[in-house]
Amino acid sequence: MPITASTEDGEHEMFLVRLLYMLQQVDSRLAEIERELQSLDDGSKLEARLGEHKTVIEDLRERIRVVRRDVMDLELALKGVEGKLEELKEKMRSGAVRNPREVVRIEAEMRELSRQKDEIETRALQGYEELDMLQAKLNSEEEEHKRMSEELNAVRRNYEERLSQLHSERERLIDRRRQLVSQIDSGVLERYERLKERKGGIAVAAIDGTLCGVCKVTLTASAWREIDNPEALPTCENCGRIVCPPPELWGENE
Ligand SMILES: [Zn+2]
Numbered sequence: 532m533p534i535t536a537s538t539e540d541g542e543h544e545m546f547l548v549r550l551l552y553m554l555q556q557v558d559s560r561l562a563e564i565e566r567e568l569q570s571l572d573d574g575s576k577l578e579a580r581l582g583e584h585k586t587v588i589e590d591l592r593e594r595i596r597v598v599r600r601d602v603m604d605l606e607l608a609l610k611g612v613e614g615k616l617e618e619l620k621e622k623m624r625s626g627a628v629r630n631p632r633e634v635v636r637i638e639a640e641m642r643e644l645s646r647q648k649d650e651i652e653t654r655a656l657q658g659y660e661e662l663d664m665l666q667a668k669l670n671s672e673e674e675e676h677k678r679m680s681e682e683l684n685a686v687r688r689n690y691e692e693r694l695s696q697l698h699s700e701r702e703r704l705i706d707r708r709r710q711l712v713s714q715i716d717s718g719v720l721e722r723y724e725r726l727k728e729r730k731g732g733i734a735v736a737a738i739d740g741t742l743c744g745v746c747k748v749t750l751t752a753s754a755w756r757e758i759d760n761p762e763a764l765p766t767c768e769n770c771g772r773i774v775c776p777p778p779e780l781w782g783e784n785e
Pocket of ligand 1: 745746
């Protein structure tokens, strides 16, 4: 009984080995799709990094709040010290202080206030410098955050797009597989599946000149004799795979 296959030009006799060859093509592509689906970047790693980076920015903002508050406190303290200094200067200028010991005491107090004023000014200046540095760092981290967010969006867009491409290709292949399998005897199918499992996913090798396309060993005469038999399954005696001429040579036998 002849084996037939549906092709673009309708039903016609089909070599069993060619059906298996086509099935192998479908299965190999399905395996590739599965591997790509497994390795597809859905952006979750970048999303985690983005989350960690957010705490860097929050810490910086908190540090800026603290330093800004310290600087404001220093400015207030400075005003207080300056006020007191001004008061004492005024007191000295007014001539109200006559007692020499009182003069010495006030002069000492003024020196101490000047020292405090210098110290506060130095600390405030350091605070302003730190604020500038923190603000510059915050700006660059925010820039980096924006860049990472954009990258994440792009990764997610690519992921969604590729995912739907792969899913629809897989659907088409599964349909094609169903169509092929319906034309192959179940015993032959079992043999194919077992072989595929044992041979790293490749049960059917394309013939490459006079060689098995997978193990590259010359095919034996018995394999060649079976090539022209539509119901035979020519086999590579070296690796045990079923061998089939490549599709570009199929026309020659019909
Ligand atoms: Zn081989």
